Amino acid sequence: MDGRFECLGVRRGEQPPWIVSDELWAEISPLLPPRAPRRRRYPGRKPLDDRKVLCGILFVLYTAIPCEHLPQELGFGSGMTCWRRLRDWNDAGVWQQLHEVLLGKLRAAGQLDMSRAVIDGSHVRALKGGPKTGPSPVDRRKPGSKHHVITDTGGIPLAVSLTGGNRHDITQLMPLIDKVPPIKGHPRQSPATADRIYADRGYDYDIYRRALRTRGITPVIARRGVDHGLGLGTRRWVVEQTIALLHWFRRLRVRWEIRDDIHEAFLTLACAIICWRRLQHSKS
Known part of the structure; x- marks a missing residue:
């Protein structure tokens, strides 16, 4: 070097x-x-x-x-x-398969805790437009996209999705839960069968609370109009950390790709690399 x-x-x-x-x-x-x-x-x-x-x-x-x-x-x-x-x-599904393989290895190493899940989304600029972009409500309606992430208790990314910047976070709550893959050597214990899921005020809709309860999940979602300081931040910070790690990859800080599948490829590969780093850290 x-x-x-x-x-x-x-x-x-x-x-x-x-x-x-x-x-x-x-x-x-x-x-x-x-x-x-x-x-x-x-x-x-x-x-x-x-x-x-x-x-x-x-x-x-x-x-x-x-x-x-x-x-x-x-x-x-x-x-x-x-x-x-x-x-x-x-x-060919290589990046998704790699992510699932590494999740299985993390689970075997005792590093994966899927008893609780945490979900959040983050805006990125989409300078060239393209599919899955929209006028961003946080960037003067300039073209943007959103990264939606669901993690385990420790912040390990379980699934990600890409939408337009004008899509509401709540639209990806159930799709992200469904997107969590079965972990090798693990029964179908995804957030769909976990005890709780943590989310901020953007997910405060009673219809979705009921949908979560029908799946056996207790929604721990901040209420709109309620003061901060109720303690959810002590649980939710892990997903914000994971989003920061994703955006540590410079290619993901701004969406440069017109094709959404190429940006999603980078996004899934980044999730796999984060899992790989966590696995290596657990061995040291």
Whole structure:
């Protein structure tokens, strides 16, 4: 490391976070779809190694550099190659599968507590517009999107969704609960069978409280018109921390992609990386 990336928080002599370790690659490589066979007569250029391309995808996620400006001297291939593999692997469900695998490993390590769930949403600008954008009510009606996140008690992201910036948080309460995947080696104990779910005033609707109770969930939701200081912040801060961690990836602070599936691919990959970090921390 020659110090070129110190402005990104990478210390001199430290391995950059976009370099894929052997341990992480061992989790990802079995999930990648097989390549189509090459024609023998006109084989063309040999495809770039998947691991190097993944490093390029992570470099874009961490730095928010446009794909077309990806430095060739890093050896990660062209930006278009990284973009295509990101798209293709997302279509094949690689990022979602990786997230589910890591959730299962966290559960096996005793790091996943799904007895309670916490939910919240956050606005991001969408400078180029596109599907799942809308006039943001917190940014003078400029185009924006929303990241909706549900976590376990410790702030581990269980599921995320993307909507337009003008969509109300409550519209994603039940869809996010349904989106939490079954955890490997774990019965269907998602927030749909958890004891409680915590949320702020944006989710204060009696119809949804009743819907949660019919699923056996006790809604712990702040009431509109009630003063702060009732203690919910001591439970809800974990989801706000998780949203901050997601936005620590510079590519997610602003939505640069017109295509919603590409932004969702980055979003799901970021959730998997957060789970991977938590798993590594639990081993240390």
